[in-house]
Amino acid sequence: MALFGSAILDMILFCIFMNSLLPAFSEEYLDGTKSLKRHSGNGLAFANFAVHKFRHLNITPLVTASVKNIKDCGRLCVDHSSCFSVNFAAFFHEEGLLLCELLPSDKYNNSDKFLDSVVFHHLSIKTPCSSDPCMNSGTCVAKYEDDEYHCACAEGFLGKYCEEKVRFDCQDLKKQGNFFEDGMYWLDPDRGSHSNAFLAYCDMTSYSGGWTMCYTTDEFTKPKTEVTYNPELPYGTDGYRTNCNQIKFSEIIFIDHQTGNKSYFTNAGVTKIKADGNYGNRADTYGLWHGFGSMNDDYEYQLLICDNEFYSGFLVSGYRKIVVSERGCYKECSDWCGDFTSPYFRTAANGSDGNGVAFNTNGHRSLANRLISVGLR
Numbered sequence: 001m002a003l004f005g006s007a008i009l010d011m012i013l014f015c016i017f018m019n020s021l022l023p024a025f026s027e028e029y030l031d032g033t034k035s036l037k038r039h040s041g042n043g044l045a046f047a048n049f050a051v052h053k054f055r056h057l058n059i060t061p062l063v064t065a066s067v068k069n070i071k072d073c074g075r076l077c078v079d080h081s082s083c084f085s086v087n088f089a090a091f092f093h094e095e096g097l098l099l100c101e102l103l104p105s106d107k108y109n110n111s112d113k114f115l116d117s118v119v120f121h122h123l124s125i126k127t128p129c130s131s132d133p134c135m136n137s138g139t140c141v142a143k144y145e146d147d148e149y150h151c152a153c154a155e156g157f158l159g160k161y162c163e164e165k166v167r168f169d170c171q172d173l174k175k176q177g178n179f180f181e182d183g184m185y186w187l188d189p190d191r192g193s194h195s196n197a198f199l200a201y202c203d204m205t206s207y208s209g210g211w212t213m214c215y216t217t218d219e220f221t222k223p224k225t226e227v228t229y230n231p232e233l234p235y236g237t238d239g240y241r242t243n244c245n246q247i248k249f250s251e252i253i254f255i256d257h258q259t260g261n262k263s264y265f266t267n268a269g270v271t272k273i274k275a276d277g278n279y280g281n282r283a284d285t286y287g288l289w290h291g292f293g294s295m296n297d298d299y300e301y302q303l304l305i306c307d308n309e310f311y312s313g314f315l316v317s318g319y320r321k322i323v324v325s326e327r328g329c330y331k332e333c334s335d336w337c338g339d340f341t342s343p344y345f346r347t348a349a350n351g352s353d354g355n356g357v358a359f360n361t362n363g364h365r366s367l368a369n370r371l372i373s374v375g376l377r
C-alpha cells in the first residue's frame with residue numbers, strides 16, 4: 001500500500017471539468033463561484049471539491065468503484081445525478097487502485113456521521129454551507145447547482161440563519177431571564193412546527209412583565225380574526241394586532257395610553273385559559289378575577305371573550321361590590337346584566353350603549369374613543 005500523494009491533498013479545493021465534445025477530459029484548478037454543474041450531455045460539467053483528509057462520511061454509498069486516482073473518483077460523482085460527496089481510500093489496494101464511494105448526501109445533512117478515519121479521505125462539494133451559515137444547531141441544506149442553501153432549523157429556532165429563538169409566549173420569555181427588553185419577539189404558543197409562529201410585542205416591564213400584548217385600538221377590534229402583525233402599525237398605535245388566540249393566560253392587563261394608567265386582573269382559579277375555543281362563554285365559565293393597579297378596589301371582576309356582532313374582544317367588568325352587598329350577575333357577550341354602575345374595561349361595541357372605549361369607568365353607555373392596549377400572561 002502507498003500513501004496517496006500529499007501534493008493534491010494539500011489543496012483546499014480542486015475542480016474537475018469535463019466536456020463531452022472533447023475526446024479527453026480537460027482538467028484545471030480554479031477558485032470558481034459555481035459549486036456543481038452536472039454533465040447535461042453536451043456541455044461543461046464540473047464540481048468544485050474541498051478535501052477533508054482522514055475523514056469519511058459514514059453513510060451507505062450509492063456505488064463503490066475502484067479508480068486510478070482522486071480525480072476519477074470526483075468525475076464519477078459529477079456524472080451520477082444523486083452523488084453529492086465521496087469517500088476515497090487513503091491507500092491503494094492490491095491491484096494498485098483506490099476505492100471510491102459515491103455518496104447520496106453530504107456532511108451537512110449527516111454531521112453526526114462525519115467521522116475521523118484511518119483509511120478514507122472525504123471530498124465535499126464547495127457550497128455556501130461551507131461557511132456554516134446556520135446557527136443554533138440548524139442544518140444547512142445545499143442547493144448545489146444553484147449555489148444556494150437554506151437552513152433547516154432545530155426546534156425552537158427560525159429565520160434565514162435560524163437566528164431567531166421562538167418562545168411559546170412572552171411569559172415563557174420572562175422565565176428565561178430578566179434581561180429581555182420590551183419589544184417584538186417570535187412566538188409559537190401551540191408549539192410543534194414553527195410554520196405558524198408570529199411576531200408579538202412583549203411588555204417585559206409592567207407588573208414584572210411577561211405580557212403578550214394582543215391589540216392596541218381606540219375603537220373596535222376583532223382579536224379572533226385580526227391576528228397579523230403589521231410593522232407599519234407598531235405596538236401602542238391604533239391598529240397594532242397579533243395572534244393571542246393560543247396564548248394561555250390567567251391574568252389580563254389593560255393599558256390606557258392617554259394617561260399611562262395600567263390595570264391588571266388575576267384569576268382566582270389555577271387553570272390557565274386561552275381565547276381559542278372560549279369565545280362567547282358566559283363569564284361564570286372563568287369565575288371571579290381580582291384587580292390590581294388603576295381599578296376600583298370595591299369590586300370583584302369578571303371576564304368575557306367575545307366575537308359577535310355586538311361586542312368583540314376581551315371585556316373585564318365588575319361582578320359585584322365587595323363591601324356593599326349587591327347581587328352579582330355574570331355577563332354574556334350580548335347581555336351585560338343591565339350593569340350601569342360597575343367599572344368596565346373594554347373596546348367599542350356596536351350599539352348606542354357601547355360606543356367608545358371604557359377604561360375603569362362604567363361602560364354600559366356611550367363613551368369617547370380612547371387608545372388602549374390589552375395583553376395576556
Ligand SMILES: [Ca+2]
Nearest residue numbers: 190191192193
Ligand atoms: Ca406551532
